[in-house]
Amino acid sequence: MVEGRRGLGQTFSNRTFTVVNTLCMLLFSFLCAYPMWYILVLSFNEGQDALMGGIYWWPREFTLGNYIVVLSNSIIANAFWISVLRTVIGTVGSLLVTSMVAYALSRSELPGRRPITLFFLLIMLFSGGLIPFYIQLIQLNLINTFWVYIFPSLFSVWNMLVMRTSFRSNIPESVVESMKIDGAGYVRIYFTLILPYSMPLLAALGLFTAVGHWNDWFTGAFYVQDINLQPLPTYLQRVMSSVEASNMISASQINAAREASMYNPAAVTTKSVRMATIMLTTLPILLVYPFLQRYFVKGVLIGSVKE
């Protein structure tokens, strides 16, 4: 009898717990997604109308005008391509350079493997800091060039360690040995065995690297002065100041007569243009996110395995 009552009490408190927890989780999920929805709605709303406020869920005066202004802007189109280029070159290059090092260090027959590994590991502990790094970029003439986005991040110790562990434990040594007996050298083994069989891992690490490249505004803002070489997030940082956004609007008004039938140029504001730019910067991330998701736990956990 006593047992039974306690059991019932437990069930009740467990059920309360479940309900409260579900509500909390729903609220939190909503809070994570809502800011993006809010910006999306504002970016499709006429700027003048949005200034009156009160738009939270749905556009009140729907328009494509903000996007037309943003997409017809030549600086932003250029910034978009800079972002795409640096993301593609930076990611492919980084995977190649990093996996080559990881492959060499994964071979236990390599003489000098330990000191070389230590040479790479030490940079995780000590860093020269921002200013000596900046001076080195000046010395290498990388400041104000496209390559400042690529070279400094071409090698990643962290990814190297993850790849090395995976090359060692996921690729059967017997296959490597049999390829060697068939006369294959290390280069051929790397291209025909290691790389193809590590594609899921490389895809995972590559997606994380690509997101890092796409989101980086810092490099463009401090190491590059030429507007034509700055990527989208750096441009966004500048658009946050109203001067830049109104430049964009006045530049678009030259074409306005042609497009006047499509939107009302007078209704576009600095803020509505900013919303469209934010969406343009975020959209590619939202598009790759579902693919990234498959690799979340995998990518994070492989790296954290203690050896």
Added chain:
Amino acid sequence: MKWSWIRWKALLPLYFFLIPGIVLVILFNYIPLLGLQIAFKDYGFREGVWGSPWVGLQNFKEFAASADFWRATGNTFLLTGLRLALVFPTTILFALLINEIRSFAFKRFVQTMSYLPHFISWIVVIGFLDAFLSLDSGGANSMLRSIGLQPVPFMGSEAWFRPIFLLSGMWKELGWGTILYLAAIAGINPALYEAASMDGAGRWRQMWSITLPCILPIISIVFILQIPSLLSAGIDQIYPMINPANIGVAEVIDTYILRLGIGQAQYSMTTAIGLVTSVMATALLLGSNYLSKRAGGEGIW
């Protein structure tokens, strides 16, 4: 077996594979490391890192005498200390609550939603904040107006900077931070829960008496790894948020180095600041690792 030339020749490609990585690490990691010497020099661009004259501790004395530096240091510790105190336990709690979701699909949904902000650029997050909190047309202020209150200049106010810093940081990283904990929880032996529920322990009780103790080793590792971040509040987040109205509470060591170093070309003094902070970060890491091991917990080595 002796090392013959043939064997070496076969191994040669492996060394070639190492060359790009070694060159890059020398150029972008080791040479800047040697560049730290300008903390003790009066760096001139023409003389270069090696040719500039030694000045002893002058650069250190210079920043130690600057009120702006101490303000930035105070702000850094306050912001990162608050962040650690607030976000660290909240992340653990959040992981425990996600774990309590019984429906697989709903759990997956919550994880998808809460990981998403991690992949959004800080500059975009600042854009969200600006859109929602701006004085003229931000959603928050139009709500305040509609209930008859005065609008608040959230983004340009000293009082609101810290809450905005903490909440936006939490929004971005809370979900992502749970991944390691959730993986650790997944590895707990289910028999423990069965035994506990046989003894009449409810869900809440199981969470405190089984799940939490079982992930304690991971918790202490994550904590140790976060200690060095006490010295860096995060340039990506703070720099775009700083404006003349809030600089008094918003300027941190990182942005101070950026403003004086790259902005005003005071290379030697800012390198000295960087050196002190990175030595302190390493010391904090080693210290907390040591203390954690002394206390019988996990260490990262």
